Amino acid sequence: MSISKSKSGVTGNILSSHVDGAERTATAPFGQALIREAEANPRIVGLTADLGKYTDIHLFASRFPERFFQLGMAEQNLIGAAAGLARTGFVPFATTYCVFATRRAYDFIAIGAALGSANVKIIAGLPGLTTGYGGTHQGIEDLALMRSIPNLVVIDPCDATELGQVVSAIARYEGPVYMRLLRGEVPVVLDPDTYQFEIGKAKLLCEGTDVAIISTGLMTARALKAVSQLNSSGVSAALLHVSTLKPFDIEVVLALVKRIPRVVTAENHFTTGGLASAVADAIVDAGMAVQLKRVGIPNCFCESGSIPYLVRRYRMDSEDIANAASELMRGTARRE
Amino acid sequence: MSHGIDASAKATSIGSLELHALSLRRHILRMAERVGQGYVGQGLGIADLLAVLYSREMKYDPKNLAWLDRDRFLLSIGHYSIGLYAALAEAGVIPVDELDTYGADQSRLEMSGSEITPGFEMTGGSLGHGLGQAVGMALGVRLDKKASRIFNLLSDGELQEGSTWEAAMAAAHHRLDHLFAFIDCNNQQADGPPGQVLNVEPVQEKWKAFGWDTQRINGNDIHAIVDAIDAAKENSGKPHAIILDTLMGKGVRTFEERDKNHFIRVEPDEWRLAREQLEEYAQPRHRGSA
Numbered sequence: 001m002s003i004s005k006s007k008s009g010v011t012g013n014i015l016s017s018h019v020d021g022a023e024r025t026a027t028a029p030f031g032q033a034l035i036r037e038a039e040a041n042p043r044i045v046g047l048t049a050d051l052g053k054y055t056d057i058h059l060f061a062s063r064f065p066e067r068f069f070q071l072g073m074a075e076q077n078l079i080g081a082a083a084g085l086a087r088t089g090f091v092p093f094a095t096t097y098c099v100f101a102t103r104r105a106y107d108f109i110a111i112g113a114a115l116g117s118a119n120v121k122i123i124a125g126l127p128g129l130t131t132g133y134g135g136t137h138q139g140i141e142d143l144a145l146m147r148s149i150p151n152l153v154v155i156d157p158c159d160a161t162e163l164g165q166v167v168s169a170i171a172r173y174e175g176p177v178y179m180r181l182l183r184g185e186v187p188v189v190l191d192p193d194t195y196q197f198e199i200g201k202a203k204l205l206c207e208g209t210d211v212a213i214i215s216t217g218l219m220t221a222r223a224l225k226a227v228s229q230l231n232s233s234g235v236s237a238a239l240l241h242v243s244t245l246k247p248f249d250i251e252v253v254l255a256l257v258k259r260i261p262r263v264v265t266a267e268n269h270f271t272t273g274g275l276a277s278a279v280a281d282a283i284v285d286a287g288m289a290v291q292l293k294r295v296g297i298p299n300c301f302c303e304s305g306s307i308p309y310l311v312r313r314y315r316m317d318s319e320d321i322a323n324a325a326s327e328l329m330r331g332t333a334r335r336e
Numbered sequence: 337m338s339h340g341i342d343a344s345a346k347a348t349s350i351g352s353l354e355l356h357a358l359s360l361r362r363h364i365l366r367m368a369e370r371v372g373q374g375y376v377g378q379g380l381g382i383a384d385l386l387a388v389l390y391s392r393e394m395k396y397d398p399k400n401l402a403w404l405d406r407d408r409f410l411l412s413i414g415h416y417s418i419g420l421y422a423a424l425a426e427a428g429v430i431p432v433d434e435l436d437t438y439g440a441d442q443s444r445l446e447m448s449g450s451e452i453t454p455g456f457e458m459t460g461g462s463l464g465h466g467l468g469q470a471v472g473m474a475l476g477v478r479l480d481k482k483a484s485r486i487f488n489l490l491s492d493g494e495l496q497e498g499s500t501w502e503a504a505m506a507a508a509h510h511r512l513d514h515l516f517a518f519i520d521c522n523n524q525q526a527d528g529p530p531g532q533v534l535n536v537e538p539v540q541e542k543w544k545a546f547g548w549d550t551q552r553i554n555g556n557d558i559h560a561i562v563d564a565i566d567a568a569k570e571n572s573g574k575p576h577a578i579i580l581d582t583l584m585g586k587g588v589r590t591f592e593e594r595d596k597n598h599f600i601r602v603e604p605d606e607w608r609l610a611r612e613q614l615e616e617y618a619q620p621r622h623r624g625s626a
Contacts, residue, residue: 074499111465115450115451116451
């Protein structure tokens, strides 16, 4: 086995961004959006657990120092204090990484925030394979954990455009929310003039007839590329972007699947417990016969390494989505 | 004042506070007798503190629980709810008759209390939640420039939960001197005394080391509780930990003497004895306060 010494193939700094080959990016869309919302709403406060500049909330802290609370490396207390602030009428945005929020503070999210529907917004960085750090830092099962908590809204935004819109929507929504964060330089994929996020609504981004791709989070950017690749090889692919995992837009998903019973799901997360499972549940409960292929992280702790390497290693790229769709088409052709 | 009770105007003398605590103990016995079991030992042990808080110290409005200027009481230890239900009934927050539903199906008065009950500011019971939320509330009322204070009741066993110490650090760091933590040291947790399960002592030194203003008192001495709270209020710049050494089952001799009294099961014929013992316990107090 040869070990690559090339500089492009090394684990990046924890603070570095991965723009995924995007032509356009925006800087710290979460921090910018939070400031925008907080200027209009004096009840918005910010908290972090020693990850201010790593979650872009340092911008809010500079702009509103009196409304920002540093709580140190103590995630249980981060969520507990956020719940307390919510219960005194504030709208707390609490930031840390997915792994720390969901693994270390699960009981505090469940009991402190969700049981009484406290108005807590949990903003969680490094979703899935957006960090080269390994099993300790990659949030690979957070959506599964969060989806299982009653009352909690769970959102995985695609890009900078949607992230800003999500911040605005959840600041106005009364209740607990878990949002995955893309930080630093974040790709701009969706057109802010035409795309509009709504909590709980799936959005059909591409119309198609042969295969249905259902994606969430940053995988939607790769799914868009996959649609182009498929189109150029003569396959007409529809693309449904489901950024809200909970509540799940069953109606729209089923309408699409009923029309096109060949489905590829794509998520930056385990292929169990997240989007694919939600889609599969909906299909089975509706009694439909559908072919389903899942693109995402298998049930394992992932390696550390450069993000491009990890994306290839775990077959998470646009080609992998297109290949899954092509396989479904070939299977259909064989049967026909 | 159009709304809100300044409890200090309601009950000031030690004698009337003791009578209030006696009322709570009577309610607690009645609740436990109805279901034949419960956390009666904890309730009886903490009745004196609850009497002082709800009839002397706290500002709240039983007719307007959402009053923004209220003081807030957070029960970390959900199983002590039997005591808080009694206090809330005496305070006029819930009907006294409702106490008869303690632990019953479809009752708002769960065996381990939660925020479905009026007057509960949060859900405890999964231990280690109270102080963190107290920190958040203390930050919140300070940001709103309210004079509200936050009172949190914890237990000695609960100190084993690491989240309590996360919150303790944060409270001191953010100088939350309007936050009061009462730590009920009744020397009993589910598997036995903390000294055998996992030692939490020295409790006072721990809180002091975490940057808190600390006192340790007899938690069944109403005079001492009143004095400790008054002394804490004079001490600014730090959150306040008042450690209460209490006796589980206080006021009912057979419960006080029981070996394993975390969750008490009582035979039907024992309740009359328990009630009689409580009244015996009360007698000299009545005379003393007359």
